[in-house]
Amino acid sequence: MTDQPKGGPQARRAAMLCQNPRFWLYLDHRWRAKNALEYREFPDGTHKAAGATRALRRACGIESRAELDHNDEARAMLDRIVSDYQRWERQQRMNERVAGGRA
16 A cells, blocks of 8 residues: 555646646746746746646645645645736736727
């Protein structure tokens, strides 16, 4: 038998997030802002699924997404990441509407 925790709904939620190309774009934007980088130094499309998974595990302080279903602090961080991503996504949609003249 193994002592590895089994993943559940939170692990699946994180896996779906890390497969989302829009989340990868969000991570690119966040990384540029956090590190005061210009677009040419860290262009969109830098993060992919593997990089998103690493970033999520690092931010949540876990080694496996399965831990999200067994670690309240890690799950709270996932909730914060999802919330921040959704806020960014709403802002992107608003920016697109304004740029397209549909404010």
